[in-house]
Each structure stands twice: as C-alpha cells, then as structure tokens.
Amino acid sequence: MNKILFLATLFGRFICFSQVQVFEKNISNDEVFGMSISPDGEEMLFVRAYGGRDSLQIFQSVKEGDDWSDPKKASFSIDGINQIDPSYSPDGRLILINMIKEEENGYDVYVMERTKSGLGDLRDLSASVNTEAHEFYATMSKNGNVYFTRRNNSNDIYMSQWDGTKYLKAIPLSFNTDNSESNPYIHPQEKFVIFTSKTDNTQGVDLFISFKKRNKWSNPINLGKPVNSSLNEFCPSIDLKNKRFLFSRTEVLENRRIENMFFIPLKDLNIKNLRKQASYPD
Template identity: 30%
Template sequence: MKKIILLLGFISSSLLAQDQTKITFKANFDTPEIFIQLPEFSNINMRDITISPTNDEIFFTLDTPKSAFRTILTSKKVNGTWTAFAVASFSGSYHDIEPAFSPDGTQLFFASKRPKGTEKTSENDYDLWVVTKENGTWNNPTRLPETINTDKNEYYPSIASNGTIYFTAERADAKGKEDIYKSEFKNGTYQTPVSLGAGVNTKTYEYNAYISPDESFIIFGSYGRKGSLGKGDLYISFNKNNTWQEAVHLGKLINSNQIDYCPFVSFDQKYFFFTSEKTTIQATYNQLSIKQLKEVVTTGSNGTSKIYYLPFEKLLKSIQLE
C-alpha cells in the first residue's frame, strides 16, 4: 500500500505540471492521431476513454507497467480551458479501469477490483460499479447487483439511452471464452444478462464493446477471427430488426498487427476513439545516436498503449471503400 501511495503522489505531482491546453479536437484529418499526450508518462500505458455528452469532461485509465496498478484520470473544461489531469475523485486506491458515461451524463460506470462493502482487501476479479455526480463531484461508488456481477470478471460497461448495459464477461452460456452481454434495465432493475447473437459473439474472444445510445450499432474487439491482422482487432456490427448483422472488420486504417481495443464514439458522433499498442519502431536502423534512440522510443507510437482518435465519418467511409 505504501508503494501505491507513493506512486499516486508521483502521478498527481507530475500531472499537475502538465500543460493545460494539451487536449484538442482537430476538425478534419484522415488518419488516426494520438489524442492525449503525457510526456512524463510516454512509456506508460494509457487505455480506454470516455467523454461526457456535453464534451466538457474526460476520463481515461493510466495503466502502469505489467498492470501493477491501474487508476482513472480526469480533466474538465472550465471557462474554455481544460484543467490539468488529476486522479478521479472516486479512484486512486484500487485497480479501476474502463469509465463510461451514461447518455444523460448523470452517471459514470467503470470496472474495479475494489472490495465489497466494508472489506479492505482487493477482489481478485473485476466487477462493474457506478458513481453519480453530487454537487459537481463524482462520489459514493456503488457496485452493480449480483444480476450483473459474479465471481468472475465483468469488463467494459457501455450504456444505452434506455438504461440497457452492455459488458464483457466469461460465463457458462458464452459462445466463446469471453462474450459481449447485455442486461436490460426495466422498472429500476437489471434483467438477466443475455449473450449477443452470432453477428457479434463467436467461439473465440470478444471484448470491449461500445454501444451507440440508440443501440443501432456496436463496436467491439475480437481475437482469432479469420482475416485478423494481429493480437486483437476492432469490428462493427449494425442492428437491423433487432438482429446484430455479421460484424465488419474496421480495416487497416484502425487495426494493426498489435492489439487494438477500447472503442468509444463521442456522443455527438463526431469522433471515434480507440486504444492501440501499435508501434512505429523499426527492427533495424542505420546506427542510431543516443539522441535519435531517445526520440525513437519516447515519441509517437512506441508500442505502449495509446489513445488515438479519428473523425467518425472518416471511419465509416473507410469501411465502405474496403
């Protein structure tokens, strides 16, 4: 615990020193670009992101090497300026990942290994939790009911406008090792989760599903499918007459020979975000100097997980072209 406290202190002090204007939304570009730049943490993984429906609050996960500790960071736009990144008010004590706003912006869901009730020992598996904003602060994390959470991992919540929650889980009725499930929210109660159909789930791994608020499309990760480029690719499936159509590979514009995961579309559908471990580091060079080596391993796509973004329209057009 002492090491974790020291780590959080280092993270907080370093993040406070960041330039407060690093978050920008470019109007028009054709290929994915790194969205969040944290120079002091250029070799530490960043994964999963959510942005509020009003585009003025951001949450994402900082994942230390070998996932020794994971915590959720945040920034808020105040008077036109983004605040320095800081550890989220509800995070920083236990493994927390994969924040997701509800479409009305009143709730924030996430996955966590934090203990249940008054216990103080971390759980071995991830469960899904939710916080509600009170007086401008996200407080009082609440674990979702046993209908959703089990003694195995539940990951990557994504919420539709009607309250239905989509998530990843490993369960006895799964079509593969991990499936994408949904649980409808009726009369204030989550219903028994149902594995999505064969247009989404297969005999391999499916993970990290983003659902559009109107449930018209879903973007998710999968590993081991025919035509996969690498360690895990992103796919999209469209909902027609309440049936998920055969998933479409997002192509080389998004996918790489490394793992590509954690999709998110801004609520105004202007931007598509995703995380990737792709790298531009080459296997050979012509005698690098120490200065050149430093630049190679600390700038751009260097194999650590980074959050990228692209105009959503560009992504949809690229699918049509392939």
C-alpha cells in the first residue's frame, strides 16, 4: 500500500509540475498580458489592458524575497499614450517597448538604457525598424539584432541586424505566410524564435517555434499542448534565470477581454525533441 501511495504521489507531482500555471495571482487579474522578466530575475514588466485595447499601460513589479511586489505603473509610463510589449535585452542593459506617439505613424519600437543613475529617456530605436506601418513586439538577441512584427497587409516577422554602430534595413523572415506571424521571442544566441500564428488547422492563435541552422529557418512547429489551447496564446518570453517559458492567453467574453499570464518549466517544452523534428525548406 505504501509503495502504491508513493508512486501515486510521484505521479501527481509530475502532472502538477508539467501543468501550465497562472503567474502570480496578485498580478494576473484577468486584465494583463505580455510579461518580460529581467535576466537577473529581480524585476518584471507587463501590460495592463483593463479588459480592452483603448487603454494599455506598462506596469512593473519587483522581487521581494520569494514574492513579487504589488504592481505599480512603470516610471516611463506616459498618461494618455498606449505602451505595450516590454522586453529586456539578454544582458538587462536595454528595455524595448512599443508606443503610439503619433497616431498616423502607428506603433513604433522605442528603447531605454539602464544606467547606474536609473533609466535613460525613451528614444526611437531606428529608422531601419520604424516606418509608417505598425512595428511592435520587439525582442533582442545577445549580438543586438532585433526581431519584431511589422503590420503591412498582414503581420509579418522582421529582423534588423546590428552591425556594431547602427541597425541595418529590416528583412522579413523566410517562414512568414498570410496567416499573420507576430510576437517573436528570439533566443539570446538566435538558436530559435517562438512566435504566434494562425493556421487553417488551429482554432485560434497558437505559439510556434522555428529553429535556425546554417542561417536557414526551419518550417514552423506548433508547440502543442499544454501551452496551446482552444484560446488565443501570444506574447512568448523566457525567464532566463529561472528557466521558465512565459506566455499569455486571451479570450473575449461579453465584449470584454479576459487576459492572463502563464508559465511552464522551460524543459517541458521539449525543445531538444522539437529540434529533432524540424525540417528545412530546400
């Protein structure tokens, strides 16, 4: 009997461990999405959406022992201006966000530098990235390259290379389709990119992964369950210190968006196995 109970306990722990979990109930309140955790694990930024898209503000929480503090509006938040999609550079020195500063230009990518005296001013990232179209959800690799979404006829993922002094003209990634690829999270060494897309055989927006090999991107692979569900998954990120995969889910109920942030141990994505399954275009 004791052996059976022991095995049942182990099995129960495994199931619990591999389940998707809501991120911190004092933060995930049905009105939030798009979290990014600093590389040292001591700070996080996310978007508070208030049940819609009319007012979008970036909030901040910091680690207090084993807990996260009650969130406060980020110091760089600007009243009356929508700000979304915060992300940290792999070294934590830079913070990228997206903001509509002038309505006719749509969302653009902005950057701030962290110094000993605090955060620097928000500045336009580069004319090589920002255009008259919407540019949003930008993440950065260790070498400074920026991956982001540009909305033309549909959403597509682009990359702008940092040559050491400036950003070069952004180019679209090879796996873009008409199914609206967006929200790219780039691995620090550019080994893979995780992003959102909608395909004919999914009920909503799912998260996919594409691997880089000899400067070619693999055909996208659906991350599958338990990450993807019948709801819409978006805003992928990785908690580098604690090795957790972060993402958000959204659904519309009675004209109101219900949105929360979730996590799963990074190892439970089985990235090594997914890499073995990857196929590459000719």
